Amino acid sequence: MGTTLKQSWKEKADQALGASPEDATLSKTYLFVSFITLLIGGVLGLIQGLNRAGILELPSWLNYYQVLTAHGILLILVFTALFTIGYFYAVLSHNLGGLLPKARKMAWIGFGLKVIGLIFVIVPIIMNEASVMFTFYPPLAAHPVFYFGLVLLVVGVWMCAFGAFIQVANWRKKNKGQHVPILSYFATGVFVLLFFSSIPVAIEVFMIIPWAIGWVETINVMLSRTLFWAFGHTLVNIWYLTAVSAWYVVVPKIIGGRRFSDTLTRVVIILLVILNIPGGFHHQIIDPGIAESVKFLHVFMSLAIGFPSLMTAYAMFAVFEKTARKKGGKGLFRWFNKLPWGDVRFLAPMVAMIAFIPGGAGGIAQSTNQLNQVAHNTLWVVGHFHLTLGTTAALTFFGISYWLVPYLSKRVLTPAINRLGVIQTIFWSAGMIFMAGAMHWVGLLGSPRRTSYTTYFDNATALSWDPYLIFLAVGGTLLMIGVLIQVYAVIHLMFFAPKGETEFPIAEEEDNASKTPYWTERWGMIIVIMLLVIAMGYVIPLVEMIVNAPPGSPPFRPW
Amino acid sequence: MKHLIYGLLIFMVMALPPVSNLLESIMIVHMHMQMPILVVSGFIMGRFFQIYFPVFFNKWNENGFPGILLFCIIMLYWMLPRTMDEALTVQSVQIFKFISLPFLAGIPLRDSWGKLSSNAKNIIIAVFTFVFIVMGIIYIFSPEQICNNYLIVEQITLGWGFITMAICMMIYLAYKTSINPEEYE
Ligand code: HEM
Numbered sequence: 191m192g193t194t195l196k197q198s199w200k201e202k203a204d205q206a207l208g209a210s211p212e213d214a215t216l217s218k219t220y221l222f223v224s225f226i227t228l229l230i231g232g233v234l235g236l237i238q239g240l241n242r243a244g245i246l247e248l249p250s251w252l253n254y255y256q257v258l259t260a261h262g263i264l265l266i267l268v269f270t271a272l273f274t275i276g277y278f279y280a281v282l283s284h285n286l287g288g289l290l291p292k293a294r295k296m297a298w299i300g301f302g303l304k305v306i307g308l309i310f311v312i313v314p315i316i317m318n319e320a321s322v323m324f325t326f327y328p329p330l331a332a333h334p335v336f337y338f339g340l341v342l343l344v345v346g347v348w349m350c351a352f353g354a355f356i357q358v359a360n361w362r363k364k365n366k367g368q369h370v371p372i373l374s375y376f377a378t379g380v381f382v383l384l385f386f387s388s389i390p391v392a393i394e395v396f397m398i399i400p401w402a403i404g405w406v407e408t409i410n411v412m413l414s415r416t417l418f419w420a421f422g423h424t425l426v427n428i429w430y431l432t433a434v435s436a437w438y439v440v441v442p443k444i445i446g447g448r449r450f451s452d453t454l455t456r457v458v459i460i461l462l463v464i465l466n467i468p469g470g471f472h473h474q475i476i477d478p479g480i481a482e483s484v485k486f487l488h489v490f491m492s493l494a495i496g497f498p499s500l501m502t503a504y505a506m507f508a509v510f511e512k513t514a515r516k517k518g519g520k521g522l523f524r525w526f527n528k529l530p531w532g533d534v535r536f537l538a539p540m541v542a543m544i545a546f547i548p549g550g551a552g553g554i555a556q557s558t559n560q561l562n563q564v565a566h567n568t569l570w571v572v573g574h575f576h577l578t579l580g581t582t583a584a585l586t587f588f589g590i591s592y593w594l595v596p597y598l599s600k601r602v603l604t605p606a607i608n609r610l611g612v613i614q615t616i617f618w619s620a621g622m623i624f625m626a627g628a629m630h631w632v633g634l635l636g637s638p639r640r641t642s643y644t645t646y647f648d649n650a651t652a653l654s655w656d657p658y659l660i661f662l663a664v665g666g667t668l669l670m671i672g673v674l675i676q677v678y679a680v681i682h683l684m685f686f687a688p689k690g691e692t693e694f695p696i697a698e699e700e701d702n703a704s705k706t707p708y709w710t711e712r713w714g715m716i717i718v719i720m721l722l723v724i725a726m727g728y729v730i731p732l733v734e735m736i737v738n739a740p741p742g743s744p745p746f747r748p749w
Numbered sequence: 750m751k752h753l754i755y756g757l758l759i760f761m762v763m764a765l766p767p768v769s770n771l772l773e774s775i776m777i778v779h780m781h782m783q784m785p786i787l788v789v790s791g792f793i794m795g796r797f798f799q800i801y802f803p804v805f806f807n808k809w810n811e812n813g814f815p816g817i818l819l820f821c822i823i824m825l826y827w828m829l830p831r832t833m834d835e836a837l838t839v840q841s842v843q844i845f846k847f848i849s850l851p852f853l854a855g856i857p858l859r860d861s862w863g864k865l866s867s868n869a870k871n872i873i874i875a876v877f878t879f880v881f882i883v884m885g886i887i888y889i890f891s892p893e894q895i896c897n898n899y900l901i902v903e904q905i906t907l908g909w910g911f912i913t914m915a916i917c918m919m920i921y922l923a924y925k926t927s928i929n930p931e932e933y934e
């Protein structure tokens with residue numbers, strides 16, 4: 191009795207006073223390292239952009255592919271993963287009455303494993319022993335230590351996933367029959383996907399290690415690529431789902447509205463969890479060894495993910511319009527003026543959503559076989575994911591940081607930093623319009639991705655790419671300024687901003703909201719259906735690749 | 750009424766020659782996609798028959814066991830390699846497939862599933878899990894072509910289809926037995 195009383199008192203206190211210091215330290219550490227990674231990754235990106243435009247020649251001790259590998263891994267894997275975990279652990283702490291000591295400990299162990307793993311990954315890259323790019327699939331072979339590092343990274347993520355599962359299960363036992371709060375529900379979906387999608391890549395890495403060491407001579411390239419993309423594709427969708435969580439729950443609060451239907455929000459999460467993993471095949475439309483009929487069936491699997499995304503777009507604009515009209519907005523489009531454009535916590539995620547319109551459209555185009563033949567492995571693709579990942583996901587993360595960091599550090603967002611954030615968003619948007627725009631365009635003209643500057647012996651076609659590549663470099667420079675502002679803002683909000691209380695913005699449901707059905711909480715069922723869908727997608731091609739395998743490939747090191 | 754229309758619609762799409770030809774051209778899709786969809790079409794129509802012929806179902810399927818038995822027999826029959834072959838070559842067997850799966854498996858399943866206790870349901874799932882493992886092993890390791898109409902690699906694929914489905918059912922059973930919903934609901 192006494193302890194339960196104390197417990198509920200503590201919960202109330204936490205909710206009123208912000209995160210407990212231990213939980214805040216955990217999330218702050220994740221976020222701090224995440225943004226430092228962004229800084230390093232951004233510098234590397236600028237180096238690449240300048241090199242590709244022919245403006246900067248790299249010194250003899252640093253080659254383009256080292257830079258590219260580090261940039262890819264740091265930004266697509268580390269920056270995003272650390273941010274997501276730091277954010278969702280703050281969510282769990284806030285939603286569920288503080289972290290359990292066990293869950294917190296697991297997140298710290300996960301952090302340690304990830305840092306050690308990262309060192310193992312980065313050192314071979316610096317020593318020019320691992321220029322295999324973030325996709326690291328055979329036949330390119332890195333130093334074995336690089337793969338050990340990947341294993342540690344994956345185990346670190348698993349630690350955090352299970353810590354979250356324990357936290358959520360514990361809360362549900364104490365709050366029988368209640369729905370997990372919506373942001374924690376997002377967290378559950380994200381960690382379920384993180385766990386299941388990293389299983390195939392773990393299998394891949396365990397296939398690669400004996401081959402990279404030299405114990406086995408050859409490896410099945412198609413199989414490894416397929417296992418990689420089951421993971422790689424899902425990973426970027428996890429970052430997208432993380433961004434979506436803020437769109438559904440946080441942004442409505444910031445604009446002073448209510449959130450969209452709770453049931454539909456949960457259905458979107460469930461659909462994204464169930465349908466995601468087999469989408470990986472759209473990265474292999476050009477790969478040989480997969481029957482055309484199978485590729486055709488997979489177009490549906492890929493486009494199926496578009497459905498929850500379109501639902502999201504609809505939901506967001508419904509919320510915006512409703513809120514703006516409540517505030518007196520009129521006309522077909524004039525209600526737009528009623529939205530708080532000067533508030534970075536709204537502006538950044540809003541630009542992120544807008545970027546997803548061309549980003550998503552480009553993605554649907556790429557999923558088509560014939561169009562993929564044109565775009566595949568050109569700079570178009572790089573332009574595409576700088577829009578979707580580098581803008582939609584990253585800019586939402588930036589927007590989150592302007593309230594999450596002060597909430598955790600018990601400080602406040604000052605008008606000056608808010609203005610800085612708005613400027614940051616403008617730099618980022620302009621930079622991406624130049625950089626991603628130029629990448630899309632020059633990709634259609636045939637300029638390949640993953641290639642350092644070359645004129646192909648002054649070939650006329652290659653020379654015609656140069657003007658676009660200059661735009662790419664200009665965009666990259668603007669982005670670098672954006673990175674500097676962003677990292678400055680985070681550090682300022684974390685250590686120097688004035689003390690005070692910042693609220694964790696969570697929008698309420700509509701007053702007349704209908705009750706969410708309880709089946710949405712049955713994660714066991716959801717996971718079984720997800721596994722069935724994965725089996726539907728993967729059994730046919732994997733058996734074909736293994737049973738009718740070609741001889742296999744020895745390791746290659748073209749650098 | 751709408752149940753009947755939806756079910757029949759699925760049934761008729763499945764019966765279109767181009768659709769059935771496409772689905773039957775891949776062994777695993779034939780057994781694990783076309784056949785289950787036919788069962789599902791019957792399952793959906795089942796509601797209509799329950800509403801309009803309640804007496805029939807109450808009389809013949811009072812506790813759900815006769816219906817589930819019929820369902821099991823039909824399902825096991827269509828898991829035999831021989832029957833798949835015949836469906837492709839003998840017209841009357843193909844017709845029997847399109848009638849038996851929706852009307853003798855799907856409809857009884859709809860009527861029985863709700864009547865069974867949760868223990869009976871778990872036992873049925875466990876039985877199917879076991880059968881799927883055995884069928885999986887047979888299809889994967891059989892050194893010869895079991896079906897005249899399908900290559901060995903397709904046979905192995907089908908075997909893995911059985912095994913992966915069995916794994917999913919085992920996870921489901923483990924979840925059902927290890928997690929007590931009363932702790933959460
Ligand atoms: C300062 C900002 C940035 C600049 C200037 C920049 C620039 C570039 C350039 C020039 C490339 C290489 C093109 C090629 O040769 O294929 C590249 C690749 C890439 N970038 Fe960025 N980028 C920036 C930010 C980001 C962000 C925020 C992310 C993700 C969150 C990101 C993720 C990636 C990935 C995954 C690759 C692909 C690497 C590969 O092909 O192996 N970048 N970036």
Ligand SMILES: [Cu+2]
Nearest residue numbers: 423469470472
């Ligand atoms: Cu993808």
